[in-house]
Structures are given as structure tokens and as C-alpha cells.
Amino acid sequence: MNAPTQMIARLRSAVPLQLDYGGPTIMNKPSSLTYFERDMASVVHPQTNLLKHLQTGPTIVTHGEGVYVYDDxxxxxLDSGAALWCNSLGYGSERVARVAYEAMQKLTYFQLFRGYSHGPAIDLSERLLQIAPVPMSKVLLQCSGSEANDSAVKIVWYYWHGLGKPERRKIISRQGSYHGSTCVAISLTGNSSYHKSFGLPFDGFIHVDSLNYYRSAKPGETEEQFSQRLADALEATILREGPETVAAFWADPVQGNAGALPPPKGYFEKVQAVLKKYDILFVADEVICGFGRTGSMWGSQTYGLQPDIITCAKQLSAAMLPISAILMNEKVFDVVKNESNKQGAFVHGFTYAGHPVAASVALEVLKIYDEMDIAARVKSLEPVFLQQLDGLTDHPLVGAVSGVGLIGGVEIVKDKETRASFDAGVDIGGRIVENARKNGLILRVASNRIAYSPPLIISEDEIVDIGTRTRAALDDTLAEVRAL
Ligand SMILES: Cc1ncc(COP(=O)(O)O)c(C=O)c1O
Structure with a gap:
């Protein structure tokens, strides 16, 4: 047995996994082992090197307060990523907990299938339509961002079937995007490392060029010219594939997975003109941008998007309970409605979608956003935040910075002049993340960029603290790599 397997065998024999079936209650015997050990014996972690994890073990997070989390x-x-772009309101809301408690007492669960409904789903759907960035007609509640995107693909296909054009099936998204982990949502995702060994993406999911101006612009090309080149390339792709086979274009207004990357200037204006020309549906994935993150309620408002369908999640409920939503305009709903009549029903649904407790929590969170005027708050913090990013540009490891609202990205380079990156073996991202942790900062590195998305309740002092701790982490990392 190799070392990890031995460790697991040891833990398995030590952990009292058998259950007591003697009495009316079934419970685990108390374990003398720590959570650290029990995690390695029992938990599979998403987005984790599972073999390495058995050697390094987990970080056990015990609780949070404001923008901070504590380990065991x-x-x-200081959590500069709001735990996967989620904890807009930080941790521990008694107000929302009370709402969940009351909702759970009133209606633990009921489905929305076959015409059943309940107040929380109606109130939340209505509120989402009121605050939508463009006129929207109906809301389909789901449980996660992946489910929302997956279901939206089905809606797009259903729409084209309804119009008698089932050959309109291909979906175009962008390199650098992340749209979720279901088989379809990951097929939308423009990152081959998520596809390897799964035999994905499915056919018919096409990924156009990355939007990273710093990395991909030609010498002397302005941002507007770069955007035009991307829009031209999109049009060429549509023509190559055949416009009559293209169903929809998918875009996250700011790309989290590309390292919190805002679009280049003029990008969406030029791209939307192409979509209009070929009558292609536009789906905005607002899973990370929705609810104030970019300094407007929606990323679509910040960048002038006119989507037919919007998917959202995460900050919708400040992630206090899992819930997501798809908003569709009347053009789409009208066809979907008629097609469901033709087929006898809209045969799609997840048991927990629109869960009354989760919907009640989301509604309360939206009320809190209203009271805080969340988008205006983010907009007012944006200059302080961007100033902190700008302050890092003189660092030898920093090539460029960009950001919007409370989203920020820092390009990591080995050489500022040539913009060269470190070899993969150096694991520069892993080093920065680890050194940040040693400096009391949780940060994320994606696509060779530090990606910030702090809780929206963050204060100016805490933003400055992110800058200070990041610099310390970069200094420590520079010393390390110089010593290699
Ligand atoms: C833009 C975007 N879309 C979709 C998703 C998937 O959401 P979930 O993890 O809730 O399924 C994510 C997750 O990070 C995301 O960033």
C-alpha cells in the first residue's frame, strides 16, 4: 500500500463508522479523531487534487464574522473572495436566520411542479422581474448556477424547436468562461482543463477567443480595436458553423474563471450587433456579477447588455441557502409556453427548485440589498478598491491590473517587459495563495491572475488591508522564487 492508502486504511479502522441500530435513534458514535483526520477518511472535495489532499489534509473553517473566517x-x-463570490453580506445574519426559521415552520417544502405554487416563490419571482436589468417576462427558480445554465440551454433548444428550427442547436461561449459543472454547463465552460478525462465538452459547444487584452492584443492594438477583432472572429465562427445552426451566445459579463477579467472596451456593443444580425439568442450568465458586484445591480447594466435570458445565483441569497434563477423575456417565454402546450407540458424540473425556505431567504437578502442600496455602496467603494490594485503595479510580479466594482484581477508575470509567465512547475499561483494565507488573507489565483471578489459589506480599511496583505504575500513569493 502507498502512504495515502495506508493512512486511509488506518483512519478507516479507527473511525467508528458503524451505526447503532439498537434504539429509535440512529447516530454515529463520538470519534476521538480530529476533523482533520476524519475529513481525509470520508470527504471527497470538489476542485481538489484528491491524492495530494490525503497528504496535506483540509483547512477546517469553523466560523466567520464580517469579512473574516476562522480556522480550527x-x-x-480576511476572505478576499467572499467564499466563491457568495458571501456578499458576510457571515451570521440573525435576521435572515429568523426568516428561514419561520419559513421552515410554515411550509417545510412544497414543489412547484404541475401548477402548484407558494408565496415565497411568487414573491421572489415578482421581485426579480421588478429589478431585472431589461424587461423580463417570467422566472424559473433552480438550485445552483450550474442548474440555471443547464436548464437555460434546454430552454434555448426548446425555443428553437418551438419555432420549427430544431437545427439551431449550437451554443457559442468564450474561452476563459466558467458556467458550472453539470455536463452541459461544463460544456459551455471555455477551459479545457475542466474537460479532460470526462470526454467533454459535448458536440455543438463552441468556444471563441479569450478576452484578455493584456495577453492577447496585438502590438499597438487599442482596446476598441481588440474588441472589434473579437466581434469579427465571432462573426466568422457563426458563418463557418452556419448561422442557421447557432442557437445562442453565452457570456458572463466579467469572467471570474479567467481571473476576474472585465471585458475590453466596446466588446459587448460590438458582439451584440453580430448576434442581432444573425438572430442568435443572448444569454447573460450573471451568477457572479448579479446583485451589486459590478457597481450596478447587474453586470448587464454595467456593460449595456440586452440579454434574452439571464441566469443568476450566489449573491441572490448571499449563499445563505442554495437557490438560483433563470429570467426569460417575453419573446422566449411566448414560444416556450406554446411549445409546452403542444407537448402537453414543459417537461423539466428539479425537486428542490424554488424551495420555499431558500426563496424566503433570497427575498430577505434582496430586501437587505435595497436597504443598503448595495449597488451604490459598491460603486462608492470602487475607487478605493481600484486604487489598491493600482498600488500593486510597481511590484516585480505584477504585469497589469484591472477591475470593476468590487471585482479585481492582477496579472502575475515572471518578466514585466516580455510579459512572460512562470513555468507551470514553479506553481506561482499556489505559492502566492499559500503566502497570502500566512499573511492572514484568503485569495484566489485563476488563469495566472489574482482574482478578488470580497464581501460587499467590506469597509474601506479592510480594502486597504487586502492591498497590504497582498503586497506582503507577493514579496514573500518573490523571495521564494528568486531563491529557486
Ligand atoms: C459565472 C458562473 N456561472 C455559473 C457558475 C456555477 O454555479 P454553481 O457552482 O452554483 O453551480 C459559476 C460558479 O462559480 C460561475 O462563476
Whole structure:
């Protein structure tokens, strides 16, 4: 047995996994092992090297407060990513907990299938339509961002079937995007590392060029010219594939997975003109941009998007309970409605979608956003935040910075002049993340960029603290790589 397997065998024999079936209650015997050990014996972690994890073990997060989380050693970390772009309101809301408690007492669960409904789903859908960035007609509630995108693909296909054009099936998205982990949502995702060993993406999911101006612009090309080149390339792709076979274009207004990358100037204006020309549906994935993150309620408002369909999740409920939504305009709903009549029903649904407790929580979170005027708050913090990013540009490891609202990205380079990146073996991202942790900061590196998305309740002082701790982490990392 190799070392990890041995460790697991040891833990398995030590952990009292058998259940007591003697009495009316079934419970685990108390374990003398720590959570650290029990995690390695029992938990599979998403987006994790599972073999390495058996050697390094987990970081056990015990609780949070404001923008900080604590581990089981009592160490405190400023979470500059709001735990996967989720914790807009930070941690521990008694107000929302009370709403969940009351909702659970009133209607633990009921489905929305076959015409059943309940107040929380109606109230939340109505509120989403009121605050939508463009006129929207109906809302389909789901449980996660992946489910929302997956279901939206089905809606797009259903729409084209309804119009008698089932050959309109191909979906175009962009390199650098992330749209979720279901088989279809990951097929939309423009990152081959998510496809390897799964035999994905499915056929008919096409990924056009990355939007990274710093990395991909030609010498002397302005941002507007770069955007025009991307729009021209999109049009060439549509013509190559055959416009009559293209169903929809998918875009996240700011690309989280590309390292919190805002679009280049003029990009969406030029791209939308192409979509209009070929009558292609536009789906905006607002899973990370929705609800104030970009300094407007929606990324679509910040960048002038006119989507037919919007998907959203995460900050919708400040991630206090899982819930997501698809908003569709009347053009789409009208066809979907008639097609469902033709087929006898809209045969799609997830048991937990529109869960009354989750919907009640989301509604309360939206009320809190209203009271805080969340988008205006983010807009007012944007200059302080961008100033912190700008302050890092003199660092030898920093090539460029960009950001919007409370989203920021920092390009990591080995050489500022040539813009060369470090070899993969150096694991520069892993080093920066680890050194940030040593400096009390949780940060994320994606696509060779530090990607910030702090809780929206963050204060100016805490934003400055992110800048200070990042610099310390970069200094420590530079010393390390110079010593290699
Ligand atoms: C833009 C975007 N879309 C979709 C998703 C998938 O959401 P979920 O993890 O809730 O399925 C994510 C997750 O990070 C995302 O960033």
C-alpha cells in the first residue's frame, strides 16, 4: 500500500463508522479523531487534487464574522473572495436566520411542479422581474448556477424547436468562461482543463477567443480595436458553423474563471450587433456579477447588455441557502409556453427548485440589498478598491491590473517587459495563495491572475488591508522564487 492508502486504511479502522441500530435513534458514535483526520477518511472535495489532499489534509473553517473566517487553530483570515463570490453580506445574519426559521415552520417544502405554487416563490419571482436589468417576462427558480445554465440551454433548444428550427442547436461561449459543472454547463465552460478525462465538452459547444487584452492584443492594438477583432472572429465562427445552426451566445459579463477579467472596451456593443444580425439568442450568465458586484445591480447594466435570458445565483441569497434563477423575456417565454402546450407540458424540473425556505431567504437578502442600496455602496467603494490594485503595479510580479466594482484581477508575470509567465512547475499561483494565507488573507489565483471578489459589506480599511496583505504575500513569493 502507498502512504495515502495506508493512512486511509488506518483512519478507516479507527473511525467508528458503524451505526447503532439498537434504539429509535440512529447516530454515529463520538470519534476521538480530529476533523482533520476524519475529513481525509470520508470527504471527497470538489476542485481538489484528491491524492495530494490525503497528504496535506483540509483547512477546517469553523466560523466567520464580517469579512473574516476562522480556522480550527483559531487563525483569522480576511476572505478576499467572499467564499466563491457568495458571501456578499458576510457571515451570521440573525435576521435572515429568523426568516428561514419561520419559513421552515410554515411550509417545510412544497414543489412547484404541475401548477402548484407558494408565496415565497411568487414573491421572489415578482421581485426579480421588478429589478431585472431589461424587461423580463417570467422566472424559473433552480438550485445552483450550474442548474440555471443547464436548464437555460434546454430552454434555448426548446425555443428553437418551438419555432420549427430544431437545427439551431449550437451554443457559442468564450474561452476563459466558467458556467458550472453539470455536463452541459461544463460544456459551455471555455477551459479545457475542466474537460479532460470526462470526454467533454459535448458536440455543438463552441468556444471563441479569450478576452484578455493584456495577453492577447496585438502590438499597438487599442482596446476598441481588440474588441472589434473579437466581434469579427465571432462573426466568422457563426458563418463557418452556419448561422442557421447557432442557437445562442453565452457570456458572463466579467469572467471570474479567467481571473476576474472585465471585458475590453466596446466588446459587448460590438458582439451584440453580430448576434442581432444573425438572430442568435443572448444569454447573460450573471451568477457572479448579479446583485451589486459590478457597481450596478447587474453586470448587464454595467456593460449595456440586452440579454434574452439571464441566469443568476450566489449573491441572490448571499449563499445563505442554495437557490438560483433563470429570467426569460417575453419573446422566449411566448414560444416556450406554446411549445409546452403542444407537448402537453414543459417537461423539466428539479425537486428542490424554488424551495420555499431558500426563496424566503433570497427575498430577505434582496430586501437587505435595497436597504443598503448595495449597488451604490459598491460603486462608492470602487475607487478605493481600484486604487489598491493600482498600488500593486510597481511590484516585480505584477504585469497589469484591472477591475470593476468590487471585482479585481492582477496579472502575475515572471518578466514585466516580455510579459512572460512562470513555468507551470514553479506553481506561482499556489505559492502566492499559500503566502497570502500566512499573511492572514484568503485569495484566489485563476488563469495566472489574482482574482478578488470580497464581501460587499467590506469597509474601506479592510480594502486597504487586502492591498497590504497582498503586497506582503507577493514579496514573500518573490523571495521564494528568486531563491529557486
Ligand atoms: C459565472 C458562473 N456561472 C455559473 C457558475 C456555477 O454555479 P454553481 O457552482 O452554483 O453551480 C459559476 C460558479 O462559480 C460561475 O462563476
Amino acid at each position: 487553530a483559531g487563525d483569522r483570515f
